[in-house]
Amino acid sequence: METARFRLRKKTAYSLPEICCVCGSPAGRGQIKVYGSSWLSPRLVTLLFPLCEECETAFNRVSRRRRAGCGYGTLVVVPLLVGWVVTFFLGKGEANPPATAIGGWLLAAAGAVIVIGLLYAAVFPVLISRQEREAYRRVVRAVRIESCNPPGLFGDGDVVIRFACEPFATLFQKQNERDLLEIRKAR
Numbered sequence: 001m002e003t004a005r006f007r008l009r010k011k012t013a014y015s016l017p018e019i020c021c022v023c024g025s026p027a028g029r030g031q032i033k034v035y036g037s038s039w040l041s042p043r044l045v046t047l048l049f050p051l052c053e054e055c056e057t058a059f060n061r062v063s064r065r066r067r068a069g070c071g072y073g074t075l076v077v078v079p080l081l082v083g084w085v086v087t088f089f090l091g092k093g094e095a096n097p098p099a100t101a102i103g104g105w106l107l108a109a110a111g112a113v114i115v116i117g118l119l120y121a122a123v124f125p126v127l128i129s130r131q132e133r134e135a136y137r138r139v140v141r142a143v144r145i146e147s148c149n150p151p152g153l154f155g156d157g158d159v160v161i162r163f164a165c166e167p168f169a170t171l172f173q174k175q176n177e178r179d180l181l182e183i184r185k186a187r
């Protein structure tokens with residue numbers, strides 16, 4: 001769902017309506033980061049948009065769990081690999097060193113954690129309820145930076161942002177009239 005697309009002069013921040021960019025409720029403290037990429041950089045533009053408490057909670061519930069999985073995985077894998085490197089050097093030069101055997105186990109354990117992590121990533125979408133998944137998706141899709149061009153030969157640079165929430169888009173348009181270059185038809 002998309003209701004509006006605007007092409008604006010490229011800026012680091014725009015004037016933001018004080019309502020949630022997902023559902024139009026009064027904004028809380030939360031914000032969502034939206035990235036815009038170009039051939040120059042995958043994160044050429046970073047813009048923040050306000051969220052209400054409910055949408056922020058829905059977003060955090062999924063993204064936190066996703067991050068936690070990666071974080072714990074790294075916390076376990078890194079020491080195992082360091083242990084393997086240490087035992088590798090300890091065992092160097094000996095014919096059948098016990099350190100090398102321990103190192104082999106550490107390496108195998110690190111491999112197992114990585115495999116478990118990949119399985120978790122594959123199963124993860126199934127572990128969250130449909131309702132949670134949809135709420136998360138709605139937040140992620142509320143604002144998209146469709147394209148952006150850095151300032152250069154062709155002018156000041158511009159960004160194309162599209163919004164799914166109509167009340168937010170209307171206010172945003174009003175508040176940023178001076179930087180608005182073009183209103184594009186929603187597809």
Ligand SMILES: [Zn+2]
Nearest residue numbers: 020023052055
């Ligand atoms: Zn909201």
